[in-house]
Amino acid sequence: MLLCAPTVKLLVFQQRRTFTSSLAKRFSFNAQSLTESQAQAALDKECIDFLPWLEQVAGAKITNTLSIGKSPHGRALFASKVIHAGDCILKVPFNAQITPDELPTDISVSLTDEVGNIGKLAALLMIEINAGQNSRWFPYISRLPQLSDMHSTIFWDENEFSMIRCSAVHKETVKQKARIEKEFSLVSQAFKEHLPKAIERPALENFMYAYTLVGSRAWETSRGISLIPFADFMNHDGLSASIVLTDEDNQLSEVTADRDYSPGDEVLIRYGEFSNATLMLDFGFTLPYNTHDEVQIQMDIPNDDPLRNMKLGLLQTHYTRSVKDINIFHSSYDTFTIKEVKSATGKGIPQSLRAFARLLSCTSPQELNDLSKEAEQNDGRLARLPFKDRSRELEAHKIILAHINRLIEDHNVCIKELEASDCHFESQRFTVRRQMARDLLFGELRGLRSAAEWLNHYCANLFSAP
Ligand SMILES: C[S@@+](CC[C@H](N)C(=O)[O-])C[C@H]1O[C@@H](n2cnc3c(N)ncnc32)[C@H](O)[C@@H]1O
Numbered sequence: 001m002l003l004c005a006p007t008v009k010l011l012v013f014q015q016r017r018t019f020t021s022s023l024a025k026r027f028s029f030n031a032q033s034l035t036e037s038q039a040q041a042a043l044d045k046e047c048i049d050f051l052p053w054l055e056q057v058a059g060a061k062i063t064n065t066l067s068i069g070k071s072p073h074g075r076a077l078f079a080s081k082v083i084h085a086g087d088c089i090l091k092v093p094f095n096a097q098i099t100p101d102e103l104p105t106d107i108s109v110s111l112t113d114e115v116g117n118i119g120k121l122a123a124l125l126m127i128e129i130n131a132g133q134n135s136r137w138f139p140y141i142s143r144l145p146q147l148s149d150m151h152s153t154i155f156w157d158e159n160e161f162s163m164i165r166c167s168a169v170h171k172e173t174v175k176q177k178a179r180i181e182k183e184f185s186l187v188s189q190a191f192k193e194h195l196p197k198a199i200e201r202p203a204l205e206n207f208m209y210a211y212t213l214v215g216s217r218a219w220e221t222s223r224g225i226s227l228i229p230f231a232d233f234m235n236h237d238g239l240s241a242s243i244v245l246t247d248e249d250n251q252l253s254e255v256t257a258d259r260d261y262s263p264g265d266e267v268l269i270r271y272g273e274f275s276n277a278t279l280m281l282d283f284g285f286t287l288p289y290n291t292h293d294e295v296q297i298q299m300d301i302p303n304d305d306p307l308r309n310m311k312l313g314l315l316q317t318h319y320t321r322s323v324k325d326i327n328i329f330h331s332s333y334d335t336f337t338i339k340e341v342k343s344a345t346g347k348g349i350p351q352s353l354r355a356f357a358r359l360l361s362c363t364s365p366q367e368l369n370d371l372s373k374e375a376e377q378n379d380g381r382l383a384r385l386p387f388k389d390r391s392r393e394l395e396a397h398k399i400i401l402a403h404i405n406r407l408i409e410d411h412n413v414c415i416k417e418l419e420a421s422d423c424h425f426e427s428q429r430f431t432v433r434r435q436m437a438r439d440l441l442f443g444e445l446r447g448l449r450s451a452a453e454w455l456n457h458y459c460a461n462l463f464s465a466p
Contacts, residue, residue, distance in 0.1 A: 001118065001282070002271045004219040004244050004253065044068045044075060046143070053139045054229055058096035065089055068233055071266055073285065074145050075233045079261035086256060089267065090231060093252045098137060098227040100124055106194035111186060117225040119183035121218055122210035123190070125227075129210065130199050140229045144217075147209045151284035151432055152216070154180070154208060160430065163418055163437035166410035167444055168296035168335075169277045176281060180204075180211050216283045219253070221246055228253050236279075237268035238287055244269065276440045286439035293443030294339045299356060299403055301334075310368055311359055318375045318382035341450040348454045351384060353400060358383035361396040390462050397462075401455045404448050411445045 047068040055062050066089055069078040083089060100108070100120035104127075111120055128135040135141060153161065153173040164170050181204065188202035217232040218225050231244055231253060241258035261267055272278075275294045276286040301308050315333045336353040359382060362368050375382045387393040418438055426434075 001215060001225065002217070002219045002244065004221045004246050043078075044070050047075070050139060050143060051230065054092075054096055057136075058093045060091070060093055062092055062096075062230055063090040066267060068230075069266075071235060073235050074149060075143065077230075077234050077267045079263050079265045079267055081263055083257045083261040083265075083267070085259045089255050089257050091247075091252045091254045092228050092231050094223070094226075095251075096229060097253065098124070098128075098140075098229070099223060099225065103127075104194065107190045110190040110193065115183045115186050117220075118211060118214050118218070119180075119187060121214045121225050121227065122183075122207060123187045125210040125214060126187075126191075126202070126206055127195070127198065129206070137229075140227075144213055147205075148429070150209070150212055150216075151280075151429075151436060152212050153281050154212065155284075156433060160433045160437075163414065163421075163434060164440060166407065166414045167277070167440055168298070169281055169440060172277070172296075173281060177208075180208055183207075183211075212284070219244055221253070222248065226253070231255060234267060234269045236271045236283070236285075238270060238274070238290060238292060240268050240270040242267075242269040243271075276436075276443045280436055280440055286436045286443075288439055290439070290443055293447060294337050295407075295444040295447040296335060296337055297353075297403065297407060298335045299353070299360070299400075301360060305360075307362065307365065307368060310365060311362070314359065314368060314372055314382060315356075318372070318380060338447045338451050340447045341454040345457065346454075348458065349400070349451050354397070355381065355383035357396040357400045358387060358393075360399055361392060394459055394462050397455055397459050401452060401459065404452050404455065408445065408448050408452060411441050411448065415441050415445070 050068060051062060065079060065081045065083050065087070066077045067080040069076055077090075098121070100117065100123075103111070103120060103124050107123065107127075108120075111123065115123070125141070128137050128141055132138065147155070153164070153169060154177050156173075161170065161173070184202075184204050184207040187207060188204075191199045191202045214225070214227065218227045219231075228244065234255070242255055244253050244255055246253055255269060257267070271283070273292045274283075274290075275292045276290045277294070277296070279290070280286050301311050305311065333352075334356065336350050336356070338349055338353070341348055359368075359371065362371065371383050374385065378384065387396065415438070418434055418441070421434065
């Protein structure tokens with residue numbers, strides 16, 4: 001889901017100096033040489049009547065400076081006039097936005113909290129799609145991307161899916177599909193009971209489509225979740241400082257430009273600070289070099305470890321995770337997020353991972369009791385301090401290093417296979433998805449290699465410190 005902020009943040013943009021975003025540059029239609037009338041030529045002709053329709057629904061002007069056009073990434077918004085940094089470029093009143101409040105009451109009541117906000121809005125979208133031209137949102141719904149244009153990993157076939165088998169995104173996709181299936185069973189039950197005529201045979205495929213549309217273009221707002229027509233034609237640039245803001249006083253969502261645009265430039269916003277893992281699963285695309293990339297690693301206490309139960313018990317008692325370590329996927333004690341470690345001598349890999357490895361390396365109940373005592377004497381978190389015995393500290397960190405080196409190996413194998421599968425006769429869909437797999441794996445590999453480098457440096461210097 002996309003992230004929204006209250007308008008108070010607006011000031012930040014107004015004070016910010018113009019900066020050039022690499023993506024914005026790439027998408028621009030040679031902006032310098034385009035006149036306003038040439039910019040008109042880049043318009044999406046299928047959308048000419050869209051804005052007048054939405055402004056009629058809203059009862060207000062939505063934009064003076066933007067128009068809908070086509071980009072390499074589907075529909076997009078383009079500057080139709082000169083825009084200066086700090087200009088408000090669009091305002092979409094709440095009454096022109098789509099929220100789960102529009103669900104028929106019977107359906108709404110029967111969908112318990114087991115169906116999340118995305119699932120509820122997806123149920124509404126399914127009803128509206130099913131209504132076709134009778135839907136009051138038809139002009140909007142008919143301009144949404146088709147299933148064949150969507151590349152979230154939940155739609156990947158087995159062959160495509162195996163390209164990312166070494167990544168945590170693989171497991172997370174399986175979980176996401178299971179979550180959607182569970183929500184679908186509740187939604188379809190509600191449809192059968194309350195809308196048997198309108199939706200005769202609810203299909204999982206249609207719910208997955210609606211769910212992914214919502215997940216990739218709805219904003220989390222103070223009112224829950226909203227589809228914001230027109231604003232949701234804007235594509236993502238991870239470096240943009242423009243985001244969708246909520247103005248509760250005036251009951252509208254708005255966007256302020258973070259830089260100057262010439263007529264014909266594509267106007268981009270930032271959906272959030274998302275890694276390629278999130279972009280790929282929730283939004284169906286990746287960025288070639290994503291500064292927010294990270295890699296999820298999971299470490300287990302081996303089943304044959306005689307101290308396994310004692311270690312698990314200690315983990316449950318002492319929460320080893322700091323708030324910062326909580327990642328987008330899980331927040332279980334054995335899963336860790338590694339971001340690229342910028343310098344071999346810097347802060348390094350997550351403390352919670354190092355603590356976990358210290359615990360793993362213990363070979364006697366006495367050592368575990370010592371860790372527990374030490375935690376109680378400090379802030380309660382387990383194994384946060386280096387072992388006084390440096391060879392034990394070394395051993396603990398070598399466990400992580402071995403794990404990371406295995407992951408590096410796995411990533412290298414997957415990447416090699418990807419390179420080998422490059423063929424001229426593949427479908428466009430496969431080409432897009434292979435590039436996404438590449439972006440994901442290279443980003444993760446960067447993080448893993450930097451962690452290995454940091455660990456090697458830490459291990460090599462353990463005995464040289466006084
Ligand atoms: C909020 S919508 C943006 C409008 C969308 N292009 C359309 O045709 O309706 C988000 C979707 O746009 C596409 N998208 C946005 N930014 C992108 C980017 N930087 N690279 C590739 N695809 C992008 C992805 O398909 C994503 O799921």
